[in-house]
Amino acid sequence: MQDAPRKPTADSLRFEANPGTRWSDLTQPATLDHRQTLICALQAVLPADCILEREEERRPYECDGLSSHTQLPMLVVLPRTEEQVRAVLTTCHALDVPVVARGAGTGLSGGAMPHASGVVLSLARLNGILKIDPEACTARVQPGVRNLAVSEAAAPFGLYYAPDPSSQIACSIGGNVAENSGGVHCLKYGLTVHNVLGIRGFTIMGELLELGGGALDSPGLDLLAVTIGSEGLLVVVTEATLKLVPKPELAQVVMASFDDTGKAGDAVAAIIAAGIIPAGLEMMDRKATVAVEPFVKAGYDLTAEAILLAESDGTPAEVAAEIADIERVLRASGATTIKVSQSEAERLRFWSGRKNAFPAAGRISPDYYCMDGTIPRKTLGRMLRAIGDMETRFGLRCMNVFHAGDGNLHPLILFDANAPGEMDRANEFGAEILELCVKLGGTITGEHGVGVEKINSMCVQFSTAERNAFFAVKSAFDETGLLNPGKAIPTLARCAEYGKLHVHQGQIPHPDLPRF
Amino acid sequence: MDTALHSMRERIVAAHHARTSLRIHGNRTKDFYGATIKGDPLDTRGHAGIVDYEPSELVLTARCGTSLEEIALTLAKHGQFLAFEPPAFSGNPTLGGIVAAGLSGPRRAQVGAVRDFVLGTRLLTAEGELLRFGGQVMKNVAGFDVSRLLCGSLGILGLISEVSIKVLPLPKQEVTLRLPMSATEALAAFNRWRGQPLPISAGSWFDGATTVRLSGAPAALAAAQVRIGGDPLADDDAATWWNSLRNQTHPFFGNRTSLWRLSVPATTPLMAIPGPLAAEWNGALRWHATELPAEEVRRLASAAGGTATQWRGAGEDGMFHPLSPTVLEIHRKLKERFDPRGIFNPGRLVTGL
Numbered sequence A: 001m002q003d004a005p006r007k008p009t010a011d012s013l014r015f016e017a018n019p020g021t022r023w024s025d026l027t028q029p030a031t032l033d034h035r036q037t038l039i040c041a042l043q044a045v046l047p048a049d050c051i052l053e054r055e056e057e058r059r060p061y062e063c064d065g066l067s068s069h070t071q072l073p074m075l076v077v078l079p080r081t082e083e084q085v086r087a088v089l090t091t092c093h094a095l096d097v098p099v100v101a102r103g104a105g106t107g108l109s110g111g112a113m114p115h116a117s118g119v120v121l122s123l124a125r126l127n128g129i130l131k132i133d134p135e136a137c138t139a140r141v142q143p144g145v146r147n148l149a150v151s152e153a154a155a156p157f158g159l160y161y162a163p164d165p166s167s168q169i170a171c172s173i174g175g176n177v178a179e180n181s182g183g184v185h186c187l188k189y190g191l192t193v194h195n196v197l198g199i200r201g202f203t204i205m206g207e208l209l210e211l212g213g214g215a216l217d218s219p220g221l222d223l224l225a226v227t228i229g230s231e232g233l234l235v236v237v238t239e240a241t242l243k244l245v246p247k248p249e250l251a252q253v254v255m256a257s258f259d260d261t262g263k264a265g266d267a268v269a270a271i272i273a274a275g276i277i278p279a280g281l282e283m284m285d286r287k288a289t290v291a292v293e294p295f296v297k298a299g300y301d302l303t304a305e306a307i308l309l310a311e312s313d314g315t316p317a318e319v320a321a322e323i324a325d326i327e328r329v330l331r332a333s334g335a336t337t338i339k340v341s342q343s344e345a346e347r348l349r350f351w352s353g354r355k356n357a358f359p360a361a362g363r364i365s366p367d368y369y370c371m372d373g374t375i376p377r378k379t380l381g382r383m384l385r386a387i388g389d390m391e392t393r394f395g396l397r398c399m400n401v402f403h404a405g406d407g408n409l410h411p412l413i414l415f416d417a418n419a420p421g422e423m424d425r426a427n428e429f430g431a432e433i434l435e436l437c438v439k440l441g442g443t444i445t446g447e448h449g450v451g452v453e454k455i456n457s458m459c460v461q462f463s464t465a466e467r468n469a470f471f472a473v474k475s476a477f478d479e480t481g482l483l484n485p486g487k488a489i490p491t492l493a494r495c496a497e498y499g500k501l502h503v504h505q506g507q508i509p510h511p512d513l514p515r516f
Numbered sequence B: 001m002d003t004a005l006h007s008m009r010e011r012i013v014a015a016h017h018a019r020t021s022l023r024i025h026g027n028r029t030k031d032f033y034g035a036t037i038k039g040d041p042l043d044t045r046g047h048a049g050i051v052d053y054e055p056s057e058l059v060l061t062a063r064c065g066t067s068l069e070e071i072a073l074t075l076a077k078h079g080q081f082l083a084f085e086p087p088a089f090s091g092n093p094t095l096g097g098i099v100a101a102g103l104s105g106p107r108r109a110q111v112g113a114v115r116d117f118v119l120g121t122r123l124l125t126a127e128g129e130l131l132r133f134g135g136q137v138m139k140n141v142a143g144f145d146v147s148r149l150l151c152g153s154l155g156i157l158g159l160i161s162e163v164s165i166k167v168l169p170l171p172k173q174e175v176t177l178r179l180p181m182s183a184t185e186a187l188a189a190f191n192r193w194r195g196q197p198l199p200i201s202a203g204s205w206f207d208g209a210t211t212v213r214l215s216g217a218p219a220a221l222a223a224a225q226v227r228i229g230g231d232p233l234a235d236d237d238a239a240t241w242w243n244s245l246r247n248q249t250h251p252f253f254g255n256r257t258s259l260w261r262l263s264v265p266a267t268t269p270l271m272a273i274p275g276p277l278a279a280e281w282n283g284a285l286r287w288h289a290t291e292l293p294a295e296e297v298r299r300l301a302s303a304a305g306g307t308a309t310q311w312r313g314a315g316e317d318g319m320f321h322p323l324s325p326t327v328l329e330i331h332r333k334l335k336e337r338f339d340p341r342g343i344f345n346p347g348r349l350v351t352g353l
């Protein structure tokens, strides 16, 4: 691996076979000279109040929602217009400075974690809803708009934006696009990728990219699909066209208790097998319900080993019929009690615990570590038992909430960072869960992204040739590797290092996994 | 690696070394789609078969040469289907071809396109490596979404050898309604219906009549039928109708020397293009049989915020709407990285690539 060059050189912009290499060390500081040159150049294109230079101004940007990983950025910029965003990018590109785009900073994998010699490009001030088109059922918005604000603006037209991450009051559409975020309604209505019709944005070189738009099909390769979930590595999004869907007339949720988590897992598969696609299908284990109940008073059955929440939406007649079907399947699967929400207030109360599971974990434990693997639904029971064993082995508690319908798990590992060794044990615990996800035929991240957090686990899921293909995509959009370097795709050197650490007695973990 | 995959791999590696081009094909139902190209035929049909299918997981994994018929029959046994309704045209396409072409049928506006259902792929590269992207799970953001990038790639990045695809339960019930109206009235009706919670799963306008399909729970259909009006078609007639659009066996598509497929925002008013018109996807897909010069059709499509494909009768410039210079440059680089010697279907999707 070469060191980051301290000064831009003619050489530094040439194509690199692996654009992830050069800037992969996020802690590599820039020289004072270089910083000053950059500040002067940015002052020429941005108003003074758009540049944060002082340490106390930059400090709040040192991490995102993954607060265990911090790095003070060299500089923070807060442009107000698309033109200013472009100018920041061309300037940084010309001076060979890494750029990390940032939305609301709620990301949970360190995707927006700064680079010591780089600029944090906050899109927070580009927060306009440009157009709600009730006939086309679309919204054209700037990236800094909060997810929930879109649905609020669409509400007067009887429409809403379907992807609803639990962080929706805070997280931005730009961040949602970068992470392909999901929510409890994704089972029926899809993820961000299914609900974004087009984006407008800029490459690191400041070139305008318009992908997709108001029409359903576009010619050529589907570059829109590959930029969604690309964790800010390919393009800085400055506008998105979102699909809005008509609000259903009615939504009701069924809450079912189970005396065994395995049975609850099987019930999830049984609902799907019965041809029902609920609007939401979520599961919490007893550790999770016990943690949230004191705070939200949702009325959860605390004696149950697991509870399932299944939502139905549509016309009143449709909902009545579907709820009856769901109840029937749940009973047959061994549910011990079943409650159906009888009012909108009650529906929201049933959901409140699920939506507040993360903050609740924060209240019952000094620290918690949220995992985000996905597994085939049928392996849910197996995974839960394995997590139970790991709790004993690592000596840490773990509460489990799942987007069960999608097989997306959020085990919350509880620990105390001040207790010696606990943080390391939590990290190992998490890595082991992710390895098991891959082993069970799943993935290391369903919706939170790889960022810096899961970069080592990428070595487990992908072969060198596959990772090289990702670098090929990266370099097709960004040859310099300046856009959000050191994230998402590990370099060969990094995987070699990780491999060394994880070889036990000459054995790689899970030697039975197919490796090409 | 089975023998068929192994021999395809050998052909690819040999072509890569000799710098000769390959023309990948399955059942050849879409030979007309994209530029006509030269190259040694590489038949994918030997690598066939469903690898994994578990109805409660809503995922089917099959090799590229598996036919649509086999997949549809297998799914039907468990009351499931490919919701994006890929066209079969007059044959029995392979899964690899379906994904590579990226074409979707009448349900597109409601449920999404091929790319919305593809969860994972295996790609045989020019260097003979078998890469795996995505997987069999619904949510996956590990690495760039190369699987979706391959949807509609027309084979220019490599050979798609296996696909995991999301399937859905068949709708409990379907009703097709016909309402006589003009094209303008039809577009207005689509605009009115779109924003309402109606279970419309397909909407077309052909020959002075709007035909809409409702899919869902019986209770919801009854209520929607009252709101929309029109006359219900007999089940057989309805199936024939939607299949004739999906597979383009409807007489509108027959015997035309020039036919344009315009993908435009659904709310685009009637366009000033002379000649017969038909519409699908609730107004978002317009078929214009016109002799208007290509540049003019493309200009009008662009002005409306869409693009135009010259489905039949394409000239020198090819079928597809030109790409912007920045987007084209990214295409060029992707091709260069994935297929440095340009052996896979050269020129089929983009001239020169």
Ligand SMILES: Cc1cc2nc3c(=O)[nH]c(=O)nc-3n(C[C@H](O)[C@H](O)[C@H](O)COP(=O)(O)OP(=O)(O)OC[C@H]3O[C@@H](n4cnc5c(N)ncnc54)[C@H](O)[C@@H]3O)c2cc1C
Residues within 6 Å of the ligand: A064, A065, A100, A101, A102, A103, A104, A105, A106, A107, A108, A110, A111, A112, A123, A143, A164, A165, A166, A167, A170, A171, A172, A173, A174, A175, A176, A177, A178, A179, A180, A181, A182, A183, A184, A231, A232, A233, A235, A236, A237, A238, A358, A359, A447, A448, A484
């Ligand atoms: C309590 C809590 C609950 C959560 N629940 C969910 C959930 O249910 N589902 C879910 O999917 N996620 C969830 N998240 C994770 C997080 O909210 C999402 O990933 C969200 O999309 C991040 O948005 P953001 O605006 O905060 O992005 P940031 O954290 O600021 O950035 C995230 C990534 O996006 C990139 N980025 C941001 N803006 C742009 C842009 N304009 N152009 C290009 N790249 C950009 C950044 O570089 C970074 O890589 C939760 C987080 C918290 C704290």
